Amino acid sequence: MTSTAPSPAELEERFDATIAADQRIEPRDWMPEAYRRSLIRQIAQHAHSEIIGMQPEGNWLLRAPSLRRRAILLAKVQDEAGHGMYLYAAAETLGVDREELTEKLIDSKQKYSSIFNYPTLSWADIGVIGWLVDGAAIANQVPLCRCSYGPYARAMIRICKEESFHQRQGYESLLALTAGTEAQKRMVQESVDRWWWPSLMMFGPADGDSPNTHQSMAWGIKRHTNDELRQRFVDMTVPQAAVLGVTLPDPDLRWNDERQAHDFGEPDWSEFTAVVSGAGPANRQRLDHRRRAHENGAWVREAAQAYAEKQGARA
Ligand SMILES: [Fe+2]
Numbered sequence: 001m002t003s004t005a006p007s008p009a010e011l012e013e014r015f016d017a018t019i020a021a022d023q024r025i026e027p028r029d030w031m032p033e034a035y036r037r038s039l040i041r042q043i044a045q046h047a048h049s050e051i052i053g054m055q056p057e058g059n060w061l062l063r064a065p066s067l068r069r070r071a072i073l074l075a076k077v078q079d080e081a082g083h084g085m086y087l088y089a090a091a092e093t094l095g096v097d098r099e100e101l102t103e104k105l106i107d108s109k110q111k112y113s114s115i116f117n118y119p120t121l122s123w124a125d126i127g128v129i130g131w132l133v134d135g136a137a138i139a140n141q142v143p144l145c146r147c148s149y150g151p152y153a154r155a156m157i158r159i160c161k162e163e164s165f166h167q168r169q170g171y172e173s174l175l176a177l178t179a180g181t182e183a184q185k186r187m188v189q190e191s192v193d194r195w196w197w198p199s200l201m202m203f204g205p206a207d208g209d210s211p212n213t214h215q216s217m218a219w220g221i222k223r224h225t226n227d228e229l230r231q232r233f234v235d236m237t238v239p240q241a242a243v244l245g246v247t248l249p250d251p252d253l254r255w256n257d258e259r260q261a262h263d264f265g266e267p268d269w270s271e272f273t274a275v276v277s278g279a280g281p282a283n284r285q286r287l288d289h290r291r292r293a294h295e296n297g298a299w300v301r302e303a304a305q306a307y308a309e310k311q312g313a314r315a
């Protein structure tokens with residue numbers, strides 16, 4: 001009996017057929033090197049965003065206005081840590097390890113979402129982040145539950161359930177503020193004015209300037225273009241803003257009856273480029289903090305390693 005290993009052409013054919021049939025690629029399946037690298041880049045960037053994203057909100061944990069609000073915020077920040085962990089674990093199925101990804105993050109060799117380089121200046125920012133930032137994250141991430149790579153798709157199902165909870169709690173806290181005093185209403189509006197455009201930038205550059213989109217869609221990693229997702233987010237958010245009684249800071253924002261969608265203005269892409277490349281208001285602070293936390297945690301990693309070695313020797 002002879003068995004011949006499949007040829008590279010057969011492996012590639014099998015991969016293409018799996019993608020074409022909208023089925024999942026699993027860790028032990030053969031995959032093109034570029035697909036693997038692209039997924040590592042995207043999942044790592046996503047994991048880093050969850051972890052760095054804990055900082056702007058963590059900033060308000062000790063200043064939350066009530067015990068209830070503090071407990072909710074603490075639970076949310078912990079959820080984000082969990083999202084980072086699932087995602088690092090998903091990246092590890094592609095043959096990298098978390099240590100290596102963390103090094104790349106703190107050496108600025110891998111990116112995280114530009115949104116977390118903006119500071120949280122008022123308590124309203126916490127509600128607005130839940131509403132707009134988690135809202136934009138959901139619009140981006142729900143289609144990833146159907147992504148072609150199994151471990152990423154499965155991690156996203158759980159993450160999206162928690163993100164939608166975050167979005168609702170953020171919105172609920174804004175409903176409380178906008179039903180409050182004039183000063184509270186002003187605080188919400190001022191916060192919306194600062195976060196609206198950076199939230200729109202979370203979808204990435206316009207389709208014409210997004211070099212990875214085409215390949216990523218062909219591989220079934222991405223299901224919609226940046227502009228499609230941005231449009232969906234705007235259409236979803238406008239009626240919610242009306243209920244809150246806040247104004248979205250875009251003079252070009254209006255309903256287009258013909259398109260059955262909202263027209264809206266162009267984000268300031270030069271700001272986006274600056275923030276992504278390290279010149280945002282809080283880039284330095286975020287990375288310094290993450291680097292410090294990593295250094296301060298060295299003894300925990302060493303102790304865990306020594307313990308594992310001791311157990312291994314005993315076995
Ligand atoms: Fe998250």
Ligand SMILES: [Fe+2]
Nearest residue numbers: 080134163166
């Ligand atoms: Fe979240």
